[in-house]
Amino acid sequence: MINILEITNNFGLGGTEKTMQTYCKYLDKKKFNVYACGFLGGGPREKYIKDHVINILVANGDSKKTINFIKENKIKIFHYHNIIRTKNIRNLDKGKLIKVLAFCKENNIKIIETSAFSLFDEDIDCFIDFKLFVSKTNIVKYIWKYNEKVINLNNYSYLYNPIDIDELKKYKLSKAEIVKVKEKYGIKPQNFVVGKLGRADIWKWSDEIIDVVPYLIKEIPNLKIVIRALPKQKLSKIRKMKIENYFILLPETSSEKKIAETDQVMDIMLHTSRIGETFGVAIAEGMFFGIPIVTISTDFMQFTLFDRDNAQIEVVENDKNGFVENSIKKMADKIIYLKKNISVLNLVSKENTKKSVELFGAENIIKSFENMILDQKISVVKTLITEYKKSVIKDSMYKIFKINYIALTEYVKFILLKR
Known part of the structure; x- marks a missing residue:
C-alpha cells in the first residue's frame, strides 16, 4: 500500500478543490491509503472529503503541523493541487510551503503537482518530480510564458480534471x-x-x-x-x-x-x-x-x-x-x-x-494517474504553440481596450467600497 497525501490551499467551492475531492474518492483504496490536507484553511468541502480519506488535516498555514502529519502517516506521495499558485502570493505562505516541500525531498517523498496555473517559480518548481497540467492549453501557455531553457521538458504532462x-x-x-x-x-x-x-x-x-x-x-x-x-x-x-x-x-x-x-x-x-x-x-x-x-x-x-x-x-x-x-x-x-x-x-x-x-470521466483519469505513480514515469506531451494559434479567436484592439477598461473600473470600485 502506498500512502498518498492530497493537499490544496483549502476545502472551498472552486474547481480545484472539487478535483481534489474526486481524487480522494476514486484513488484505488486497495493500492493507496489516502490522506487530505487544507494547507491554508478548511471549507465546505471538508465534510465530503472526510468520507473518502483515512485522516484529514486543516493546517491553517502551519508547516510544522503539516510535516508532523506527513511523518505520522508515513506519506510516500505528496500530491498537491495549485498550492499558493497565485500572483498575490504572500512570501510568508510561500516560505511555509517550501519548508514542507524541502522535508519531502529530503525524505524521498515523491512530489507531484496538479497545476491549473501556468506559473513558474524556481523556488518551488525545483522540488517537483512531476508536474501535471489540467489541459494541453495550460502547457502551451507555460511554454509561451517561460523560455524553454528554464523548464524541465521531461517532467510535465497533462491530465484533465476528473469529473465524477x-x-x-x-x-x-x-x-x-x-x-x-x-x-x-x-x-x-x-x-x-x-x-x-x-x-x-x-x-x-x-x-x-x-x-x-x-x-x-x-x-x-x-x-x-x-x-x-x-x-x-x-x-x-x-x-x-x-x-x-x-x-x-x-x-x-x-x-x-x-x-x-x-x-x-x-x-x-x-x-x-x-x-x-x-x-x-x-x-x-x-x-x-x-x-x-x-x-x-x-x-x-x-x-x-x-x-x-x-x-x-x-x-x-x-x-x-x-x-x-x-x-x-x-x-x-x-x-x-x-x-x-x-x-x-x-x-x-x-x-x-x-x-x-x-x-x-474520473475512473479513466485517476487510473492514468495511478499508473504514472506505479510506473514512476510520465508521458511527455509535445504541444506546439502553432497548434494553439490555429484554434484561438483573437479580440479586436477595441475589445481589448474595453476589457481592460471594465476590469480597471471594477477594481477601482471594489477598492473604494472597501474603504
Missing part, C-alpha cells in the same frame, strides 16, 4: 422531474432556457450572458436566463437594461444536487469568464448532461491587465460539441440557430455526453 460521472448519474433527472424543477424555479414549459453556472466572483465574471439578451429576445420572446450565481455588482446593469423579467437568479451553493438540477433546466449553457478557464469543471459537467455549450476565446497572448487562460476552447471544440464566438451578435446567432434546429441541438447534446465520459 457516477455522482452526476445519481442526479440525472427524467423529463418529468425536469419539468418539476423548472416549475420550482418559475420556468414555464414553453420557455427556452439559456444558463450559466459558477461562483459569484466579480473577477471571473464576464457580461456576455447579460449583453446577449436584447439580441435573443427578438427571435426568442419566451427566453429565460438562469444564472447560479450572479455577482451582486451586476444586478444594477440588468435593471438598467430593463431586462430583469427574463432572469432567474439562484444563490451560490455547494450542493451537487442543486448544481445538477440547474444544469438540467438549461437548453443551452452560455459559459464565459473574464479570465477564461484553466479547464472548466462547470463546462465539463454541463456537457455530461448533454447541454450544448457556447463560450468565448480569451487569448492569453493578447495584452490584458489581468492574467487569462483559454482551455475552454479545448474542452468546447468549435462547431463540434459547441460554439466559440467572441462577438455578442454571433453568439446570439448560434443560440438562435440551435433553437431553430433541434436536430443539430440533439446531435451536439449526444456528442457532449460522450466526450465528457470518455475524456473527463
Whole structure:
C-alpha cells in the first residue's frame, strides 16, 4: 500500500478543490491509503472529503503541523493541487510551503503537482518530480510564458480534471422531474432556457450572458436566463437594461444536487469568464448532461491587465460539441440557430455526453494517474504553440481596450467600497 497525501490551499467551492475531492474518492483504496490536507484553511468541502480519506488535516498555514502529519502517516506521495499558485502570493505562505516541500525531498517523498496555473517559480518548481497540467492549453501557455531553457521538458504532462460521472448519474433527472424543477424555479414549459453556472466572483465574471439578451429576445420572446450565481455588482446593469423579467437568479451553493438540477433546466449553457478557464469543471459537467455549450476565446497572448487562460476552447471544440464566438451578435446567432434546429441541438447534446465520459470521466483519469505513480514515469506531451494559434479567436484592439477598461473600473470600485 502506498500512502498518498492530497493537499490544496483549502476545502472551498472552486474547481480545484472539487478535483481534489474526486481524487480522494476514486484513488484505488486497495493500492493507496489516502490522506487530505487544507494547507491554508478548511471549507465546505471538508465534510465530503472526510468520507473518502483515512485522516484529514486543516493546517491553517502551519508547516510544522503539516510535516508532523506527513511523518505520522508515513506519506510516500505528496500530491498537491495549485498550492499558493497565485500572483498575490504572500512570501510568508510561500516560505511555509517550501519548508514542507524541502522535508519531502529530503525524505524521498515523491512530489507531484496538479497545476491549473501556468506559473513558474524556481523556488518551488525545483522540488517537483512531476508536474501535471489540467489541459494541453495550460502547457502551451507555460511554454509561451517561460523560455524553454528554464523548464524541465521531461517532467510535465497533462491530465484533465476528473469529473465524477457516477455522482452526476445519481442526479440525472427524467423529463418529468425536469419539468418539476423548472416549475420550482418559475420556468414555464414553453420557455427556452439559456444558463450559466459558477461562483459569484466579480473577477471571473464576464457580461456576455447579460449583453446577449436584447439580441435573443427578438427571435426568442419566451427566453429565460438562469444564472447560479450572479455577482451582486451586476444586478444594477440588468435593471438598467430593463431586462430583469427574463432572469432567474439562484444563490451560490455547494450542493451537487442543486448544481445538477440547474444544469438540467438549461437548453443551452452560455459559459464565459473574464479570465477564461484553466479547464472548466462547470463546462465539463454541463456537457455530461448533454447541454450544448457556447463560450468565448480569451487569448492569453493578447495584452490584458489581468492574467487569462483559454482551455475552454479545448474542452468546447468549435462547431463540434459547441460554439466559440467572441462577438455578442454571433453568439446570439448560434443560440438562435440551435433553437431553430433541434436536430443539430440533439446531435451536439449526444456528442457532449460522450466526450465528457470518455475524456473527463474520473475512473479513466485517476487510473492514468495511478499508473504514472506505479510506473514512476510520465508521458511527455509535445504541444506546439502553432497548434494553439490555429484554434484561438483573437479580440479586436477595441475589445481589448474595453476589457481592460471594465476590469480597471471594477477594481477601482471594489477598492473604494472597501474603504
